[in-house]
Amino acid sequence: MxxxxxxxxxxxxxxxxxxxxxxxxxxxxxxxxxxxxxxxxxxxxxxxxxxxxxxxxxxxxxxxxxxxxxxxxxxxxxxxxxxxxxxxxxxxxxxxxxxxxxxEICRDEGNIDGVMCVCMKKKLISAGYKTAGIDGLAATHSFENFDLSYYRYDNDVYTKMKYAFDRIKGYAEGFRVGVSPSLLFLGGTGLGKTHLSVAAAKRVIELENYVIYGTAQNIFSDFEYERFGRSFSDRSESRTDKYFDCDLLVIDDLGTEIKTQAVTAFLYNLINTRLGSGKPMIISTNLTSPDAMIERYDERVASRLLGEFLPYKFIGKDVRMLKLRQSK
Ligand SMILES: [Zn+2]
Incomplete structure (x- = not known):
């Protein structure tokens, strides 16, 4: 389905x-x-x-x-x-x-001779944005409106960012569960990591996949809720199941959440389970060195992230600051 x-x-x-x-x-x-x-x-x-x-x-x-x-x-x-x-x-x-x-094409059936009508696909894409948690960002964070000209001030920076952009776009276009690898976006604030994470999520949804996007803070607060907040009588759906079930999980800003041993254990379990079942992830983080990752989490998590994810380094100056300066 x-x-x-x-x-x-x-x-x-x-x-x-x-x-x-x-x-x-x-x-x-x-x-x-x-x-x-x-x-x-x-x-x-x-x-x-x-x-x-x-x-x-x-x-x-x-x-x-x-x-x-x-x-x-x-x-x-x-x-x-x-x-x-x-x-x-x-x-x-x-x-x-x-x-x-x-x-009038499908007479509100949603499909014609077993093929999904364009109207239903549109509805499912919108619903997919909402479920993924990117409905507020989807309009502004696409591949089409990622402005590479902000990196033109330095030829080396531009070449590297253009390469990352093309590869990430290609990744999203050809996304397949069980085949596509997981990606790790490394770099400081304002270099376009969130923009390209959302753009990839958006494209993968448009290709009819189930995607969840969340900041590390939100994902781990759902985890904390499951641990401590949920009462025994609460029969509502688990808040963390989706992070395991979705076809693509995008975790933004890893490293900004509250640091606890339980969070590290949950993160390891999440990454390990998804890697084991061939379900890709895109994780972006400000932690750019192996040491910083080991210090923040532990060796097991760091070795997963550094060993099994395809890394993309985001470099340059804070694009948000450049945009701000240009708009003044
Ligand atoms: Zn229709």
């Missing part, structure tokens, strides 16, 4: 309701007008008898079937023509009684 299970179920349910509502509204419009115009009511009754008439014709001799159906079609054509005339005479548009679907 594409995207994430609960988003898919919710959108599917929304479509069923939408279609039902469209039919109900058309029936209501038809009934209201038929109550007012008796001739229209009679035409509607005759048109409604089409099905039973065809059924009856099918019971008769096969040799006559084609001619009978043609006759019914011809009569129906005249009935519909008259119906439109009546609507026009009474000041209504000729499609007033038709079912008005939000999407």
């Amino acid at each position: 594409p995207f994430n299970r609960s988003d898919y179920a919710a959108v599917k349910q929304e479509y069923e309701k939408k279609k039902k509502d469209a039919v109900t509204r058309s029936e209501e419009r038809t009934k209201a007008l038929c109550d007012k115009i008796p001739e229209l009511a009679s035409l509607c009754r005759q048109l409604a008898a089409t099905g039973p008439r065809i059924f009856e014709a099918a019971q008769g001799p096969e040799s006559e079937l084609e001619a009978k159906i043609a006759e019914i079609k011809k009569e129906n054509g005249l009935l519909i023509k008259r119906q439109k005339q009546i609507l026009e005479e009474n000041g209504y548009p000729e499609d007033w009684l038709d079912i008005k679907y939000e999407c």
Whole structure:
């Protein structure tokens, strides 16, 4: 199933309701007008008898079937023509009684011959942004609006950032669970790590995957909630399951959360479980040296991060400061 299970179920349910509502509204419009115009009511009754008439014709001799159906079609054509005339005479548009679907392509089914309609895909992508936690960032943090010109002040910086940008974009475009590696974005504040993490998350969602994005602080506070905050009677969904279940997990700002042994153990378990099941991660961090990582967490976590993740070094000057200076 594409995207994430609960988003898919919710959108599917929304479509069923939408279609039902469209039919109900058309029936209501038809009934209201038929109550007012008796001739229209009679035409509607005759048109409604089409099905039973065809059924009856099918019971008769096969040799006559084609001619009978043609006759019914011809009569129906005249009935519909008259119906439109009546609507026009009474000041209504000729499609007033038709079912008005939000999407005429799939008639609010969400798919056509088993292929997902564009309208449903759009809805699932929006739902995916929201579930991932990037709905507020998705519009501003894309590959398209990542401005590499901020790195042009130094040719070396520009070349390296352009390389990182191209590789990360390519990674997102070709993302596949079980195949794609995990990435580690290393570098100081304001060098574009968050921007490219979100852009990658966004693209991977658009390719119908289930993505979760979170800052280390938020992820670990969910973990703390599961440990200490949840009461025994709380039957709501676990707050941390999604970090294990999603196709791609993006952890931003690793190293800024509160440091405890339990957090380190949780992080190790999370990384280890995901690596073991072939589910990629993108982790960005201000910790740029092995020593800093070992000191912050422990050797096990550091060796996972440094040994199993593909590293990208973000270099240069704080882009946020450059932008600020240019806007003054
Ligand atoms: Zn559609």
